[in-house]
Amino acid sequence: MNAPSNAFRRANDSFRKADHASWHRHQSRLHILRSQLGFTETSPSRPKSCLGCEHYHGVAYGYGDRRQMLICGFHPFGWEGELCPDWSEGL
Incomplete structure (x- = not known):
């Protein structure tokens, strides 16, 4: 068997x-x-307030409908205004 x-x-x-x-x-x-x-x-995927910033991350995490973009460590969903207070010129 x-x-x-x-x-x-x-x-x-x-x-x-x-x-x-x-x-x-x-x-x-x-x-x-x-x-x-x-x-x-x-159009660029980077928000206008994040252009040239060294803190920009821009990687999406998660799967399917729950996928979420991480913009940066200071402002995970991006800065709404024109000038981000944590902006720092990229190297």
């Missing part, structure tokens, strides 16, 4: 590996498409 269960286990493992490889290829294609979307953007 051990031999048939090993055959099923090997078959399931090979299907799981093939499914994962297919999923990984699909995710790679999606990543390429997402990165290409940024090339068509004409």
Whole structure:
């Protein structure tokens, strides 16, 4: 009874590996498409008050609908006014 269960286990493992490889290829294609979307953007993603600031971070964290952009350590959601009080010229 051990031999048939090993055959099923090997078959399931090979299907799981093939499914994962297919999923990984699909995710790679999606990543390429997402990165290409940024090339068509004409306006800068950096807020005007953060232009040239060394504290600008600008990386999005999270997944799906809960993805949130971290602008900087001082003002995580960005500065609303014209001149940020923590602005410092980038090096």
